[in-house]
Every structure is written in structure tokens, then in C-alpha cells.
Amino acid sequence: MQKKIDEIEKSIDEAVKDVQSSKTLQEIKMRFLGKTGEISALMKNMRDIPPEERPSMGKILNALRQWTEEKFSALEQKLKEFELKRKYAEEKIDVTLPGKSTENGAYHPNTLIKNELISVFSGMGFEVFEGPEIENDYYNFTALNTPSDHPARDMQDTFYLSNDLLLRTQTSAGQIRVMENKKPPIKILSPGKVYRSDDDATHSPMFSQMEGLVVDKGITLCDLKGMLDEFARKIFGDNVKTRLRPSYFPFTEPSVEVDVSCFECGGKGCRLCKGTGWIEVLGAGMVNRHVLAGCGVDPDIYSGFAFGMGIERIAMLKYGINNMKLLFEGDVRFLKQFKG
Numbered sequence: 001m002q003k004k005i006d007e008i009e010k011s012i013d014e015a016v017k018d019v020q021s022s023k024t025l026q027e028i029k030m031r032f033l034g035k036t037g038e039i040s041a042l043m044k045n046m047r048d049i050p051p052e053e054r055p056s057m058g059k060i061l062n063a064l065r066q067w068t069e070e071k072f073s074a075l076e077q078k079l080k081e082f083e084l085k086r087k088y089a090e091e092k093i094d095v096t097l098p099g100k101s102t103e104n105g106a107y108h109p110n111t112l113i114k115n116e117l118i119s120v121f122s123g124m125g126f127e128v129f130e131g132p133e134i135e136n137d138y139y140n141f142t143a144l145n146t147p148s149d150h151p152a153r154d155m156q157d158t159f160y161l162s163n164d165l166l167l168r169t170q171t172s173a174g175q176i177r178v179m180e181n182k183k184p185p186i187k188i189l190s191p192g193k194v195y196r197s198d199d200d201a202t203h204s205p206m207f208s209q210m211e212g213l214v215v216d217k218g219i220t221l222c223d224l225k226g227m228l229d230e231f232a233r234k235i236f237g238d239n240v241k242t243r244l245r246p247s248y249f250p251f252t253e254p255s256v257e258v259d260v261s262c263f264e265c266g267g268k269g270c271r272l273c274k275g276t277g278w279i280e281v282l283g284a285g286m287v288n289r290h291v292l293a294g295c296g297v298d299p300d301i302y303s304g305f306a307f308g309m310g311i312e313r314i315a316m317l318k319y320g321i322n323n324m325k326l327l328f329e330g331d332v333r334f335l336k337q338f339k340g
């Protein structure tokens with residue numbers, strides 16, 4: 001029996017010699033102390049031992065079990081400490097290491113201008129309304145006082161999707177939708193993409209416009225001029241003035257072309273303003289009576305002004321961009337320069 005016990009002790013020592021994890025240790029423990037383990041088997045065999053030998057055998061076996069249990073619990077303790085140390089070592093964070101940085105993107109110049117315009121005009125009480133890019137002939141032309149035989153249609157080369165549907169050529173189409181759905185006072189700003197079959201250094205088949213519409217009792221051209229002055233100062237600088245030149249749009253009467261004094265040379269004349277001291281920035285006018293009436297707004301009670309500008313044009317002027325294509329190519333080297 002003593003031989004058997006010695007063997008077990010030896011095999012325990014052998015088994016735990018290289019144990020590295022408490023999980024393996026637990027498995028080994030079960031091999032000896034588990035219900036079907038080797039020591040438990042010896043305990044069970046007590047039955048077959050003659051009764052007079054039982055007490056001394058029991059003592060020996062108990063001692064073996066105690067020795068084994070103590071050995072395992074000491075080892076368990078050691079392994080736990082070791083594992084904890086290893087875990088701490090693995091999870092150690094070196095706070096002195098330099099952080100990983102990801103490069104931030106930049107807003108597209110169009111977005112910058114659009115946001116700036118929205119901020120300037122919403123400061124004057126304008127609300128944003130975005131109309132659909134696919135329009136029908138009525139909203140894009142007819143309701144804007146441009147019937148199908150009207151020569152002004154030639155001003156805008158239109159992409160037709162069907163006889164009636166088209167890609168809107170101007171955000172002015174949104175004016176009609178607003179006036180049909182809202183009673184005056186109206187004060188809306190309508191940014192969005194527009195499409196024209198046009199492509200050269202200063203034109204793109206898709207570009208963006210910002211439209212504005214104000215309708216109320218007693219609105220005059222003076223209100224338009226005052227608002228434009230404020231807009232020009234906020235966007236181009238404090239000393240910038242505006243001037244109105246007569247023009248023609250079917251949906252406004254009178255119609256004007258709006259220039260700002262050159263913010264580059266202060267009006268003396270330079271390359272940017274082509275020596276004139278003025279830069280054309282937008283079209284505007286008093287909303288034509290026919291347009292108001294067509295939307296159910298009584299032109300004898302209400303009047304209004306409207307304006308529309310090209311966002312790319314403003315971006316090019318403001319940031320000194322000389323080729324419109326740069327705004328559509330998505331070249332990161334160009335876009336990076338607009339990081340705030």
C-alpha cells in the first residue's frame with residue numbers, strides 16, 4: 001500500500017511540475033481528488049480491507065488526501081498570482097506613447113458657402129425649403145411666367161426626362177411650391193442642385209443655386225436692396241457695396257442683376273473685376289404679378305422679391321478659384337485647403 005501511495009505522490013509531483021494555468025491544474029486535481037479520481041478510488045477500496053487494518057489505512061489515506069489538497073491549494077494560489085501578474089503586464093498601457101491620429105476631412109467649398117449663406121439669411125428670418133430636383137414643366141417654367149413658346153426658355157438648356165418631367169434648371173421652381181402651400185408672410189431660402197446642358201470652364205451640367213423669396217404686404221425694391229447690402233457685407237466684407245442693373249427674368253418685374261463692389265481692389269479695378277470695380281453675383285427682382293396670381297396670392301394686396309445665385313460662383317469669387325471643374329473633381333489636394 002505504501003508503495004501505491006508513494007507512486008501517487010510521485011505522479012502528482014510529476015503532473016504538476018510544469019503546470020502553467022489554473023485550468024490545467026484543476027484538471028489534474030480532478031484526476032486525483034475528483035469523484036472518480038485515483039485517491040477517491042483508494043478510499044472506496046477500504047471496504048475490501050480487513051477491519052483491523054482499516055483505522056491505520058484510513059489514517060494513511062487521509063494523510064495522503066490532505067497532503068494532496070494542500071499541495072493543490074498552494075499551487076492554485078501561486079498560479080492565480082502569476083496569472084494576475086501576467087494579465088496586468090498584458091494590459092499595461094504606456095501613456096507616454098504617441099497617439100494614433102486620423103486625418104480630419106474638410107467641408108467642400110460649396111458646402112461652406114451654402115452653410116454660410118444659410119446662416120446669414122436665417123439671421124434675417126429666412127426659413128430653408130428644399131424643392132425636388134426632378135420637376136415638371138409647370139413648376140420649372142410655366143408657373144414662373146415662362147410658357148412653352150417663351151423665348152426665355154432658350155436661356156436654359158434643359159435636360160428633359162419625358163415630355164413633362166425634367167431636371168430643374170433653377171431653384172426658382174421651389175418658389176411656386178412654397179407659395180402654393182403657404183400664405184404670406186413668406187420668407188424662404190431654397191438651396192439645391194440644378195441642371196443645364198452646358199459645359200465649359202465656367203459652366204457645369206450640374207451646379208448649385210441658392211434661391212430666396214419674400215412675400216408680404218408692402219414689400220418693395222428697397223427691401224431687396226437693403227437685404228442685399230447686408231448679405232454682401234456678411235459674405236464679402238464690411239466695405240462691400242451693392243448696385244442694381246436692369247435685367248430681365250420672366251418671373252420678376254422689374255428684374256435686376258446685382259453687382260457687389262470688388263472686394264479684391266476695393267472698386268479701383270483689378271483682374272478679378274476685369275477692371276470694372278464691380279462683380280456680378282446674382283439675379284433678382286420683384287415677383288411678377290402673374291406669378292403671384294398663379295399661386296393664389298393676390299398681387300393687389302401682396303408683393304414680393306426674389307433672388308437667385310450660383311453657389312459655385314460665390315465660392316469661386318470668395319476663395320479665388322479660377323476653374324469651376326476643381327469644384328467637381330473631388331481632388332483631395334484641392335479640398336484639403338478648406339480645412340477649418
Ligand code: DAH
Nearest residue numbers: 170172283284285306307308
Ligand atoms: N433663376 C435664375 C437663373 O437661374 C436666377 C434668378 C433670377 C432667380 C432672378 C430669382 C430671380 O429668384 O428673382 O438664372
